[in-house]
Amino acid sequence: GRKDEAPAGKVAAAPAVAIVVGLDDNFPPMGYRDEKNALVGFDIDLAREAGKRLGAEVQFKPIDWNAKEAELNSKRVDVLWNGLTITEARKEKILFTTPYLENRQIIVVTDQSPLRTKADLAGKVVGVQDGSSAIEAVEKDAATARSLKELKKFGDNVTALMDLGAGRLDALVVDEVVGRYYTARKPGEYRVLDENFGTEDYGVGTRKDDTELMARLQKTLDEMKNDGAAAAISTKWFGKDIIKK
Amino acid sequence: MDYLIRIMGPLIEGTGVTLQVFLISFVFAVPLGLVLALVRISRFAVPRALVNGYIWLMRGTPLMLQMLFIYFALPFVPVIGVRLPDFPAAIVAFVLNYAAYFAEIFRAGIQSIDRGQYEGARVLGLSYPQTMRRIVLPQVFKRILPPLSNETITLVKDTSLIYVLAMNDLLRAARGIVQRDFTTMPFVVAAAFYLAMTLVLTLGFQHLEKRYAVYDG
């Protein structure tokens, strides 16, 4: 009911088909707040466009990303749409659309770092953001994972990048879209290795039993891919079309 | 400088949230704490034991977990189960948690009042509630100001825990900008804001202490 409307939600009279989108509003460039404190980002634009086509009002509800499952299951949000990586484990609990973006888990080091390859990571301290799919990506590469001195889980990527700068961390494994966003802000300070920890797909998630919503979402997403709307948004944020067809 | 002005907006908004959560929690937690303290020193064994357990539970578990519980798990608890939106859920958690700390402060304060004050009131015919309201509590307030000030300052900063419910308090707003712009300047500004709030509180408590200092003992 109305009582549950998120504070960030628009106050307009809600149409019968309001969809609450849960997102981490501290996750540039997928979703974050601009200087006017308005929600912006690639996923935000994508979700808005989808909402328009669905004839539904999209309400964005910032959530703590660590609590995303609880938010979804307690029906406080209907959709998770914020660079959500599709994994086997998550598929058991969440219903996913087909992938809309391919993402690589890249390795970021400082510009002066002698590290060149994954093999160089042996005996090094490597950071990831806690709760991110980077953890699973690294662990999947068992050989490399074992060779590490330590895999440190940071509260957020910025802290990890700062620690990288401070020299206590040797490398950071991070979503490409995110990593590129940050390295672009400090040109010449960071370097991305050629090797990576594999690719993965971003999808939009709903509750397991919410098949009706999933069907409509999937249909709309496909439309957007086909008529170039998605590509336009991608170009706006990443300078090129990286939408996965 | 220009940048500072540009990030001020969200930080001031965050400060608003922080102050709201702080003020509302404080206003409800203090009286609740007082009631708990009164039960804890009452002669009713069962309520007393319940309050003891309550205080142990509330002081013994992290506030963050309490907040998550109230937000996510409470709806599934039979009878008292209720689905609260984020802001009320946070307030309820803060009030329940801080009431426990305040209760301990009040209890220590009440127990430090001399027995003679009760007897003095009793022989004049004051009932127990009258004695508490008119004689004991006014003296307690004076004595507990220092620990109350400690706990209140902690509350201001604890409000930042509402980030687990994704509400944008001052600290989270600052973090948001840090993440976006990859600079730690917003943290410095946030620290200054916190210092300012603490200063106001400290001065307020000092003022109260001075006002109460007209009498000794």
Next chain:
Amino acid sequence: MDYLIRIMGPLIEGTGVTLQVFLISFVFAVPLGLVLALVRISRFAVPRALVNGYIWLMRGTPLMLQMLFIYFALPFVPVIGVRLPDFPAAIVAFVLNYAAYFAEIFRAGIQSIDRGQYEGARVLGLSYPQTMRRIVLPQVFKRILPPLSNETITLVKDTSLIYVLAMNDLLRAARGIVQRDFTTMPFVVAAAFYLAMTLVLTLGFQHLEKRYAVYDG
């Protein structure tokens, strides 16, 4: 049940970290707090003002920011700048922060000791340090046990802040499993662990209070 046993490992490891941070911080923060309190009541105006400012700063800004500062910004501060690994950085932050709170508790305790005790010691020829060590502080310890207990329990739970330096305390470990397995069970277990630690502390402080209760006043 089986699941419980499987998640126990990381949780117990996390508890180890929590206990370590707590114990080491406590052991250093208490004496530092005492020293700060002694300076704060001393007759040297400049150190007194410095300590006042220090306490305001430490109580006035979030511990999380202090920790980030010590970890990231301290290396760039001239003279005292030093690059600390995560664990020492966290400990330093906790010690500096809690020392401020403990200092206030000690100060209130010392100031509550009757003037007559100082004069009694003085006419017997005890120097000021001797008076403090042998006469005043033993009495202070007895009186400040309740607020000290409050603050100590808070410290146990505050240790969870070390997550910002990517360390795995109990709460963080629980969160990690919660995210991995999509179940809130680890939180329940963590809460139980915290309760157990708090219980031990509460009993410990009760024991101390009883031991000191052999004399009144």
Next chain:
Amino acid sequence: MGSPMIDARGVHKRFAAVEVLRGVSLAVDKGEVVAVIGPSGSGKSTFLRCLNHLETVSRGSIDIEGQSLVATGADGACRYAPDADIRRICRRMGMVFQHFNLFPHLTVLQNIIEAPITVKGLRREEILPTAEELLRKVGLLDKQASYPSRLSGGQQQRVAIARALAMDPDIMLFDEPTSALDPELTGEVLRTIRELAEEHMTMLVVTHEMAFAREVATRVVFMDGGEILEARPARELFAAPEHPRTRDFLENML
């Protein structure tokens, strides 16, 4: 006027293992001033505190102005009046403590008008003339706006007396009202009590001031070991104590 103001019969009081009062009986008539003397620990304070229900008796009966506060039946069971009655009965008695027990957060005037306003429901204007009259009587009208901590011990004790009198009691109980005071301050307080005696207030005064007992009391009661050993007109008792313990006690006091 038939019944005495205070009528205590066979009052026993036990604290855990110790029997502190072992059957104390005393009747005090209207206008009498009874001084209670005796060694430390003999139960004087406890007896006084039983009279106005600051302690509960273990056995025995107490009537105040003809109304039963507590009665012990033939079966040995001790029955107190209902709570409301107890409060009504005890309100007739004012009490002044050794340590004053003034309310430190209230001024002298506020200390005095607190109970009449809160308990009797009087309005401030109604009680103010009485309060000022009482303050004049104890010589503290100019201190009405001071806090107790700013007063000397003797002044504090006189405020305590005025506070008790403001409730217009029929009986005043004093528990060593001067023993926390030095000799000069003692004088002040004794003068005040003496004036009350002249106005025929019924009073029971536990005291160590033999001079005062001698001069003001109509009767002196000597207690020892939780019993009343002797209770006689002041002059007689001091001149010729009958009980050997009384004689010892009086001799030892300087």
Next chain:
Amino acid sequence: MGSPMIDARGVHKRFAAVEVLRGVSLAVDKGEVVAVIGPSGSGKSTFLRCLNHLETVSRGSIDIEGQSLVATGADGACRYAPDADIRRICRRMGMVFQHFNLFPHLTVLQNIIEAPITVKGLRREEILPTAEELLRKVGLLDKQASYPSRLSGGQQQRVAIARALAMDPDIMLFDEPTSALDPELTGEVLRTIRELAEEHMTMLVVTHEMAFAREVATRVVFMDGGEILEARPARELFAAPEHPRTRDFLENML
């Protein structure tokens, strides 16, 4: 034996606006017992506290056993001895306070041996016989393991005396040692002081107990308004006070 034990000359003491001592001079010889009497607020306590540096004087000179604690030059500037000397000089004087100031966290025995061990650096075994002897003397040997809060006021005051004596002082200062006590306890303490007098301890006793002043003191000093108005052998002063204020004062004390 030439110089007096205490030699105070023209001691002035000012608290903010109030001049509390206005030129007090007093010399006390070895073995003398001087009682200081006078109305409340006359500066008796302040004078005593100036002697052992609990207060600093504003003007005047004080010598203890021939050593200068403080001296005021012709220029009116007041010069105290170096800190170390002050502590050495003041250690020769024991002081007993009205409110005892025992250390509540130490047992009776610990209260007594604390200063000899900490200040004089004695070993526990060295001081123990003295401590026990002192406890026997004040009649509290059986209470040595008790905490002060478990003792009656008179017992506490006797512990305070024993504690001061354990430092083996040449002079004892007492500030109203009995005024917090009731008459029976007063007796205990006065007996103890009387015994000290018999052993020729030099003592300065502020007291309200005229009986004691009369019996024990070799000399009685009457202070009023920050000045010594009269200082004469006890018998003479009580029998025929010279100064009219003294006469008034003695008459008013019951």
